[in-house]
Amino acid sequence: MSIVLDQSTVLVTGANRGLGKAFTEALVAAGATVYAGARDPGSVTTPGATPVRLDVSDDASVAELAARLGDVTVVVNNAGIGRSGSLLSTPSLDGFREELETNTLGPLRTTRAFAPVLAANGGGAIVNVLSALSWATSPTLAGYSASKAAAWSLTNVTRGELRDQGTLVVGVHVGFLDTDMAADVEGPKLAPAELVRQVLEALQQGEEEVLGDDTSRFVKSVLSGPPAHLVV
Template sequence: MDIRGKVVLVTGANRGLGKAFVSALLAAGAAKVYAGARDAGSVDIPGSTPIALDITDPASVQRAAEQCGDVSVLINNAGVLKYGSLLAEDSVDNLQQHFEVNTLGTLRMSRAFAPILARQGGGALINILSVLSWLSPPGSGGYSSSKSAQWGLTNGLRGELRGQNTLVIGVHPAYIDTDMVADVQAPKSTPAEVVAVTLQALSEDRQEALVSDTAHGVKVSLSTASPVYLTL
């Protein structure tokens, strides 16, 4: 798919990866880019169209769908990451918060915008997943569980939306150099690198995008006798 002339909605667009997506899409020739954030006033990207959007609130999602009826590409980028043990006293609340945003938020947006994408000839649905869809380092169990579920959701949506000609892309970065993982000491991709790999996958109509060598290595390990998730 050629992004030129398309109308795109990016969730979580006021900072980090979402902000990078909005800027890059505009530079690549998108006709309009809706920049979704809980506080639309926090979006300061020249040329974008800010919209108030809380993906955990069904009414907010519905209002966005009514406002953005011309969208042909939806990028589900908004997410949350909170560290904590799966055995901690607050682990259930932690897990629920991750699922509410990362998994159910993606589902709410996908359900609301699937008919809109259909009216545009199918369009594309892009879900920003993670290499942690496939492994769960200590302390990231809540996030990893939600991302594994989001990956399963992405695969399910792909099958259900194929009939309306919607391309569904799952994007698997490892660590990205944003404030979300500022304290993590590990190799990181820049937001620009994640965006470039994602838009390349879109241009080639590919259903999966692995952003870094780490993501490629983890994916390959899954079919070996010693997958990475068993060695953590």
Template sequence: MRIEGSVALVTGANRGIGLAFAHALLARGATRVYAGVRRPEDFTVPGLEPLRLDVTDHDQVAAAARTASDATIVVNNAGIQAGPGLLEGSLDGARRELEVNYLGTWAVSRAFAPVLAANGGGALVNMLSVASWRSTERFPGYAASKSAQWSLTNAFRVALREQGTLVVGVHVGWVDTDATARVDEPKTDPAEVAEQAMDAIARDESEVLVDDTARRVRAALSGPLDLLYPVP
């Protein structure tokens, strides 16, 4: 679909990948970009229209769908990593991950599906991860929420096909954001994630494998289990 002339909503747009998505949409010619943020009074990025949106608050999700009723592109980027390790720690963080990453994406997608349909189909973009396919003992709750989000993305892809909505899943390894500041691994620039997602929208492609890690893990899904989880 054409990004030029589109109207977009990006959740979790206050920083990191979400802000990169918002900037990329403007650079590609979107006429309006709603920035879904928890505190719009503190958001002053030029060119973006702040919109109060906590994806776990169903009243705010419904209000966002009414305000952004002209949206043709919706980017589900809002996400957190808050859970415990596999063998210790409270499960409250894991529940929060599911609420934001999985159920929040579901709530926003469901609210905006009729909006996209009314505006010609458009595109629904879900920011996923290689954690959708490969878990670790350090972040099991996060990986579970991303796996659920990937399944949800596939369900929406089938459900919204008839109304002409392109559903895009974006997968990547480590990204250089505040959340990964302490991670000593190669990282992708958020702008690169956004640019590849823009290319996919423009080419009507349903899946984006941003980096070598995403491509390698995706390919391993069709092989033996030890490709995903090598034995030391």
């Protein structure tokens, strides 16, 4: 199913900064009606977007918003967090729990809440922002990798369950983006606007996966090789 952007009403989660802000700006420019979700709606600064309060880690927040926004046809599950550290040696698992709540259960909450809305509006689309670290891992980003790996599996589950209602489900993989989250990372970083361009093109063409950069394309290419190749 292809998506006509200037006839779409889009909810972007984590829309106040980084990649979410880039999604919001590009969608407004494309003529879409955009709800910009953030824990603090006052932090949304994109002209033309409607700020809405949303905490994807809170069941009630997601359910309340879905009950109000009955016109949504596309959901962009962008909100995410990263906590550094080893899952085996870090004294507390609290950081990992936070990553799971936001990176894994967050997209699941919004999908469960908005799937009936999308069905009522003809099917629409769900975009899940994943990572090349859905498939590979690093000892310093172990929790983030695990949470994104689970989100990738849930993306596949969602795609299967929502196919009959005509909902396009797009999984987006990328290495590091030039955002605050990766400010301390050395090496190549993709501009958020470039990834957004690819995702919007995929929506328009009805494609189910976006491999946004050389890193994500390489990591996917070695999935069938030795497991050691997936630890960096």
